[in-house]
Amino acid sequence: MISQIIFALLLVVSGFFIFKRYQFVKGNILLGQKGPETDRKGERLKTMILVAFGQGKMFSRPFVALMHLIIYIGFVVINIELIEIIVDGLTGEHRSFVGFRGYYRLLINLFEVLAGLVIIACVVFLIRRNFGKIKRFQSAEMKTWPKRDANIILITEILLMKAFLIMNAADSILTVRSATPARVPSFWVSQISQPFLKPLSTGALEGLSHFCWWFHIVGILGFIVYLSYSKHLHILLAFPTTYFSKLQSPGSLSNDKAVTNEVKLMLDPNAIVEPVEFTRFGVKDVSDMKRTQLLSAYSCTECGRCTSACPANQTGKLLSPRKVMMDVRDRMEEIGNAKAANKGVWIEDGKSLIRDYISEEEVWACTTCNACTDACPININPMEVLVDLRRYLIMEESKSPDSITSMFNNVENNGAPWAMSAMNRADWTNE
Amino acid sequence: MDFKIRTMADCMAEGTTPDVLFWVGCAGSFDDRAKKITKAIAKILHHTNTSFAILGSEESCTGDPAKRAGNEFLFQMMAMQNISVLNAYEVKKIVTGCPHCFNTLKNEYPELGGNYEVIHHTQLIQELLNTGKLKIEGGEFKGKKITFHDPCYLGRGNGEYEAPRQLIQALDAELVEMKRCKTNGLCCGAGGAQMFKEAEKGTKEINVERMEDALAVKPSVIATGCPFCNTMMTDGVKHFEQEHTIAVKDIAELIAEAVDL
Ligand code: SF4
Numbered sequence A: 001m002i003s004q005i006i007f008a009l010l011l012v013v014s015g016f017f018i019f020k021r022y023q024f025v026k027g028n029i030l031l032g033q034k035g036p037e038t039d040r041k042g043e044r045l046k047t048m049i050l051v052a053f054g055q056g057k058m059f060s061r062p063f064v065a066l067m068h069l070i071i072y073i074g075f076v077v078i079n080i081e082l083i084e085i086i087v088d089g090l091t092g093e094h095r096s097f098v099g100f101r102g103y104y105r106l107l108i109n110l111f112e113v114l115a116g117l118v119i120i121a122c123v124v125f126l127i128r129r130n131f132g133k134i135k136r137f138q139s140a141e142m143k144t145w146p147k148r149d150a151n152i153i154l155i156t157e158i159l160l161m162k163a164f165l166i167m168n169a170a171d172s173i174l175t176v177r178s179a180t181p182a183r184v185p186s187f188w189v190s191q192i193s194q195p196f197l198k199p200l201s202t203g204a205l206e207g208l209s210h211f212c213w214w215f216h217i218v219g220i221l222g223f224i225v226y227l228s229y230s231k232h233l234h235i236l237l238a239f240p241t242t243y244f245s246k247l248q249s250p251g252s253l254s255n256d257k258a259v260t261n262e263v264k265l266m267l268d269p270n271a272i273v274e275p276v277e278f279t280r281f282g283v284k285d286v287s288d289m290k291r292t293q294l295l296s297a298y299s300c301t302e303c304g305r306c307t308s309a310c311p312a313n314q315t316g317k318l319l320s321p322r323k324v325m326m327d328v329r330d331r332m333e334e335i336g337n338a339k340a341a342n343k344g345v346w347i348e349d350g351k352s353l354i355r356d357y358i359s360e361e362e363v364w365a366c367t368t369c370n371a372c373t374d375a376c377p378i379n380i381n382p383m384e385v386l387v388d389l390r391r392y393l394i395m396e397e398s399k400s401p402d403s404i405t406s407m408f409n410n411v412e413n414n415g416a417p418w419a420m421s422a423m424n425r426a427d428w429t430n431e
Numbered sequence B: 001m002d003f004k005i006r007t008m009a010d011c012m013a014e015g016t017t018p019d020v021l022f023w024v025g026c027a028g029s030f031d032d033r034a035k036k037i038t039k040a041i042a043k044i045l046h047h048t049n050t051s052f053a054i055l056g057s058e059e060s061c062t063g064d065p066a067k068r069a070g071n072e073f074l075f076q077m078m079a080m081q082n083i084s085v086l087n088a089y090e091v092k093k094i095v096t097g098c099p100h101c102f103n104t105l106k107n108e109y110p111e112l113g114g115n116y117e118v119i120h121h122t123q124l125i126q127e128l129l130n131t132g133k134l135k136i137e138g139g140e141f142k143g144k145k146i147t148f149h150d151p152c153y154l155g156r157g158n159g160e161y162e163a164p165r166q167l168i169q170a171l172d173a174e175l176v177e178m179k180r181c182k183t184n185g186l187c188c189g190a191g192g193a194q195m196f197k198e199a200e201k202g203t204k205e206i207n208v209e210r211m212e213d214a215l216a217v218k219p220s221v222i223a224t225g226c227p228f229c230n231t232m233m234t235d236g237v238k239h240f241e242q243e244h245t246i247a248v249k250d251i252a253e254l255i256a257e258a259v260d261l
């Protein structure tokens, strides 16, 4: 009875933390501006299925893609077992579903195979990440917490799978000794560890099975709570992020509607324009960004594929598109925390995304080559964020490198980025 | 040029409507190197009896460098002015000599009221080849190693990887791919208004990094489809003092040479 109460309490507490975190993240995303991404539902769904569910963009690196797919399928499928665990926990039974016999055996065998594969994949990833000399895992923004985050998750995942397998092995041995009411056969993968456990006494095995059961469930609950604080949010958020991702030609940039209105009125004071919600031109802080952009920052996996494709980063410039997305998320968290500490009211802290997080030097290093978005496995678009920051610098602060200012002047006065006269445009026809 | 190139205004005065407007672009109009590309495109259009005209002094910057540098105001002003000119001439189809103009006219003008069929010059030349209007004989480039540097705004930006490659193959040349090509192609370093400013502090220039990719496949020609890429690659070749062994050429120039225009 006591253990049932403890279990129920655990469920409630972790549920509470998950709910709180959900509210927090949601609140942060809602800091942003409403976007128009509600059109073309069919195409969006298709993108989501291909890119998030089918992991279509991962397969440019087939080996990693396979490993990642194993962990992903393992995560989704093995968690079906969670249903039994919860029923067990609340009823005080052990292996409540064992009565389904054949099906049960098949399922557990399947879970075990997946668990074994997940362990292999996680070990491969741990080695690759820590000893693999992979440049994109060594960048400045990957030093402290992000690196630890990745390792914590991989190790936890391995331990959880191990606990599941050891519990099965212990139960199989207990069944042979007729020491458990939940009679189970030997399973495909866990039988490998049976010889190591056989020397143990029946009491010790019962204890071990129990311990593993608790470790597994506490681990999973902790894992889910932890997940919501880490880059592993992408497991869930990859879906909406790809759903809302840009459908227009990748080369295009949006036309700012507020600007369109002003330009129309400038050209014709009697023009009829559709009013738009307006705070400021471009992006100074996360609250100027679109909600879908903020959502995408929360789903960034910190994989660094964008950064390793970025020509500016590859040639030693300060710019890293991954850091751009991480900065957006960190700034949201900062604002969210400050609000939470102040009963939900936001007091200006004098900081902003531009400069306090992303420097002008980073903003101006981008060639808008679109390699980052193309490389991102979940269609995140750091380039747009950089252009939006430029829009703010130019249109609100009139701040640009001198040569850019003179390019603007030339375009405005001569209709060309150089000091050339329109009258000479067709000179080549006479040469 | 040894034939007359008409402007839209000329056509209007004559009462004719050309099939396609050749949007030359700023680099193509003013940059000495890029003008050669412009002339090659014009020669191909003329040679294939394509009815075309240019805007001449009525053409303006599309606003691409302004937009990518964050000056949305200036961009939209340029766009609306250009659109009013284009619409006044009832332009239906545009071929551009530059992937940046191509991208902007094709993707960013429609929302502002400019709806045209916009193609890049390599796409038009491919069309001319496929419909038999253009025949490439001779074999000046037979067996030569040519590599193609994908302009970001033609390739990744608009998904056109095949047209330029098909044209290189039509030259009977050996098309060699750099290790980073097509969707993985590395930028030349000029986009996003970088052409008009010094690069940020770093360990290397982007075009030098890109040139290393190109040198690795030992081409005799580096082909591009963009006047800005052309400048960057040419500088890259000079950086490695390879200008006597490697030529940087636009696809249009290669075709014009092969057809002996
Ligand atoms: S668009 Fe900008 S940030 Fe993205 S890869 Fe290219 S240079 Fe880097």
Ligand code: SF4
Pocket: A299, A300, A301, A302, A303, A304, A305, A306, A307, A321, A322, A325, A372, A375, A376, A377, A378, A379, A380, A381, A382
């Ligand atoms: S933006 Fe995309 S590619 Fe870049 S680190 Fe995040 S998930 Fe990876």
